[in-house]
Amino acid sequence: xxEEMMGRLKVRITGGTDGKGGGDxxxxxxxxxxxxxxxxxxxLGEVLETPQRTRFLFPEGPLSxxxxxxxxxxxxxxxxxxxxxxxxxxxxRNLSREVPAGLSQARDxxxxxxxxxxxxxxLIPEKTVLGGFSQGAMLACDVTLRSQLSLAGMALxxxxxxxRDQWVPLMPKCRGLPILQSHGDRDPxxxxxxxxxxxxxxxxxxxxxxxxxxxxxxxxPSTVLKRLGSFFSSVF
Numbered sequence: 085x086x087e088e089m090m091g092r093l094k095v096r097i098t099g100g101t102d103g104k105g106g107g108d109x110x111x112x113x114x115x116x117x118x119x120x121x122x123x124x125x126x127x128l129g130e131v132l133e134t135p136q137r138t139r140f141l142f143p144e145g146p147l148s149x150x151x152x153x154x155x156x157x158x159x160x161x162x163x164x165x166x167x168x169x170x171x172x173x174x175x176x177r178n179l180s181r182e183v184p185a186g187l188s189q190a191r192d193x194x195x196x197x198x199x200x201x202x203x204x205x206x207l208i209p210e211k212t213v214l215g216g217f218s219q220g221a222m223l224a225c226d227v228t229l230r231s232q233l234s235l236a237g238m239a240l241x242x243x244x245x246x247x248r249d250q251w252v253p254l255m256p257k258c259r260g261l262p263i264l265q266s267h268g269d270r271d272p273x274x275x276x277x278x279x280x281x282x283x284x285x286x287x288x289x290x291x292x293x294x295x296x297x298x299x300x301x302x303x304x305p306s307t308v309l310k311r312l313g314s315f316f317s318s319v320f
Contacts, residue, residue, distance in 0.1 A: 109137025215239025
């Protein structure tokens with residue numbers, strides 16, 4: 085593995101021909117979730133069954149949370165007090181109409197990273213899958229919808245619908261785009277119902293959504309990892 089700064093983001097790079105992202109193989113970019121360390125998803129590069137020479141890039145969120153839990157990172161801040169209240173009352177978290185403060189800045193960071201990765205690292209969008217977990221999945225979806233990138237696919241792991249009034253009109257650009265989307269039926273953080281809404285809107289817009297529902301919570305279980313590897317093999 086090697087680390088580089090690209091577009092003001094620290095990026096961990098693995099795979100490829102040398103274990104450090106070498107070569108010109110297809111690329112997988114995965115964005116971690118809220119309050120996770122920047123290297124949270126790096127082990128996936130070792131366990132996923134992907135075509136030979138596949139490169140993995142793991143950008144680190146620009147915000148440090150300083151929560152006493154190690155180097156916890158985020159793409160944008162969330163209302164922790166409201167989150168705790170929702171947990172305490174059992175109220176489902178409906179973020180579908182929200183446009184989080186900081187989302188546009190996070191998107192700009194990722195777009196700047198992608199531009200530099202194309203220029204310096206030989207990244208080819210048509211041979212790249214962009215995805216993430218939780219907050220990272222939301223950001224991956226937002227970047228795909230609001231940019232002019234022609235990606236090979238998206239991987240949305242335990243994400244949810246955001247900015248519905250803005251996202252849905254943009255979804256026709258995803259016509260024909262392969263998307264793997266997973267969600268647990270007992271997710272206490274992001275209710276499955278709103279992830280299903282996202283799936284249905286994308287499907288109605290013509291995206292090729294491979295839905296992976298599983299018995300579990302806010303996580304990436306082995307069943308999802310297996311399907312994720314198959315997904316990468318199919319789009320590459």
